[in-house]
Amino acid sequence: MAAMTSSLTALWPMYRSLVGLGVICTVCIVAVVMVTTPAIKQNQQDAMHRAIFAVLPGTTTIGAFTYDSGADAFSTVVQGGAGSTLYVGYDPQGQLVGVAIAAEGQGYQDKIKIIYGYSPDKQTVIGMRVIESRETPGLGDRIETDSAFQANFIALDVRLNAQGNDLVHPVELVKSGQKTKAWQIDGITGATISSQAITDMIAHSVSTWLPRVRDHIAQLEQPHG
Amino acid sequence: MDNQQATSADTFIKGLWRDNPVFVQVLGMCPVLAVTNSAVNALTMGLATLFVLLMSNIMVSLLRNWIPKEVRIASFILIIATFVTLVDYVIQAISLDLHKNLGAFISLIVVNCLILGRAEAFASKHPPLSSVLDALGMGTGFTFALLCMGSIRELLGNGSVFGWALFADSYQPWVVMILPSGGFFTLGVLMLVINRINKRVALSNARSEA
Numbered sequence: 001m002a003a004m005t006s007s008l009t010a011l012w013p014m015y016r017s018l019v020g021l022g023v024i025c026t027v028c029i030v031a032v033v034m035v036t037t038p039a040i041k042q043n044q045q046d047a048m049h050r051a052i053f054a055v056l057p058g059t060t061t062i063g064a065f066t067y068d069s070g071a072d073a074f075s076t077v078v079q080g081g082a083g084s085t086l087y088v089g090y091d092p093q094g095q096l097v098g099v100a101i102a103a104e105g106q107g108y109q110d111k112i113k114i115i116y117g118y119s120p121d122k123q124t125v126i127g128m129r130v131i132e133s134r135e136t137p138g139l140g141d142r143i144e145t146d147s148a149f150q151a152n153f154i155a156l157d158v159r160l161n162a163q164g165n166d167l168v169h170p171v172e173l174v175k176s177g178q179k180t181k182a183w184q185i186d187g188i189t190g191a192t193i194s195s196q197a198i199t200d201m202i203a204h205s206v207s208t209w210l211p212r213v214r215d216h217i218a219q220l221e222q223p224h225g
Numbered sequence: 226m227d228n229q230q231a232t233s234a235d236t237f238i239k240g241l242w243r244d245n246p247v248f249v250q251v252l253g254m255c256p257v258l259a260v261t262n263s264a265v266n267a268l269t270m271g272l273a274t275l276f277v278l279l280m281s282n283i284m285v286s287l288l289r290n291w292i293p294k295e296v297r298i299a300s301f302i303l304i305i306a307t308f309v310t311l312v313d314y315v316i317q318a319i320s321l322d323l324h325k326n327l328g329a330f331i332s333l334i335v336v337n338c339l340i341l342g343r344a345e346a347f348a349s350k351h352p353p354l355s356s357v358l359d360a361l362g363m364g365t366g367f368t369f370a371l372l373c374m375g376s377i378r379e380l381l382g383n384g385s386v387f388g389w390a391l392f393a394d395s396y397q398p399w400v401v402m403i404l405p406s407g408g409f410f411t412l413g414v415l416m417l418v419i420n421r422i423n424k425r426v427a428l429s430n431a432r433s434e435a
Contacts, residue, residue: 013293021288021300025307032311039318047321132325139400 047131048115052087052100055117055127059089059097065220067212074216086209088220089117096221098126099213103205108193110134112143116153116202118210120217123160124182125202128153133194140194149188149195157182158206164214166207173199236355240362246339247370247412248419253339257371258408260330264387267375269323271368273316273331277308278340278367279360285348286356292349301344302335309334339367374411378402 052062065074065086074086087100098119104111113132116125130144143149159168169183173196179186185202187195213220246252256274261267284304285292292300313331317324324331334340343363348356376386382402384392401407 013291014296017288017292017300018296018303021303025303028307029310032314036314036318040314040321043318043321136404 048087051115051129051131052089052117054129055100055115056089056098057117057127058091060092061090061094062100063088063090072212072215074212074219086213086220087115096120099209099220101205101209102131103201105197105201105204107133107135107197108140108191109136112194112197112201114198114201116205118158118206118213120213122155123158125153125156125158125206128198128202135191135194139188140191142188142191143194143198146188148186152179152185153202155182156185156202158202158210160210160214164211167203167210171199171203171206233355233358236358237362240359240364240366241369242366244363245366245370245419246363247367248416250339250342252342253337253367255333256330256337257374257412258405260327261371261374261378261408261411262382262403263326263379264372264375265323266326267371268368269316270327270330271364271371273312273327274334274337274339275360275364275368277305277312277334278343278364279357280308281305281340281344282348282356282360283353285344286351286353289349297349298341298345301341301349305340305344306335339363370415373415374408377411377415378407382407 049062053059063076065076065088067074067086085102089097089100091097098117098121100115100117102113102115104113106112111132112130112135114128114130116129117127118124119126128150133141133144135141135143156171157169158171160166161168167183169181172184173187174180174184176187176189178184185195185199187199240246242249244250247254247257253274256270260270281301281304285301288300309332312334313324316327316331343359347359351359380386380391381399382404384390384396384398399407402411
């Protein structure tokens, strides 16, 4: 009995210290999360908006739509709702400039996330920005910084065929400096895998999204659904 | 009194050079090598570590008589992890880009042996004031070392420091310097230089005494 009491007395300070610290630390973390969450959300939204304005030149207002693949329908975005989001840019006259579509795929190091702008009028990709990547500095990260590579996405031909279910010419990657057709992407020397990743992401994403945009273009042309 | 003041000054100064956490103690090599590819990243990482080190030293020192020695490591880690989480969220709130660049390394401050090392070796045995000085000294020494590495690597690897281009456009950057291997090269050269300086100082001190 005496032994048990003494072991309990020895345990109490340990218990007190671990549980006490745990509780205090939890309270601190919860407080900081609550304080910083609005600023972090705002930062994420700002970054997204900057990217959208960049890939849809001439845009002054942005609308967001959620696509429900089950119902094959677009709806205006519900806060926190599920489904994939598509952003639509309008010029000062309220005319549709284009749609901004997010895409992601495996790069050389890690997942790459991009957003690209598509103009239904011109049937071309009109801009591309990398949102998240951990590609090799100086090599793979030139998908973000190399102006020659970025120039591929100013007028990339992604015309749909007559049935509207596939591209007339699939987007393809060629070696640096060998681009001859509007649907080709000039790769970056030394960053073939990263360039290929971007090409695949866009090729895959346009074949999924362009038919949807085409089918629902009348709805997307109206700001705010 | 004079002696005591000298001791507290020494508590601060030792971390800057004589016991510099990076160049002399070779602690916390993971962030030293991984995030010093630009001056901004290096400075942010250094300041984040300084903050966590300062706060954990204060807490550990205040609670040093309250935490039983059997569970001290777990308690220290709990304290450190809490402050790291706070820093992680604050950096996200300040700048997402910065947070993106530092990646997982902010969370990894938890396992930076510099911080646990100072908690165990110093703060758990000294009163709060000395622990603050110790943390400031070690943290500044760590930040200084990271900033040296970051500036050199960014200058050679990208031709700029803090994003300001310092070389003409004709400069061909040494990409290797901002890749992981560049971290090892820079650290090696810096340690060579610092050991050389220390040796010379020791030699001239010995001569003047003789």
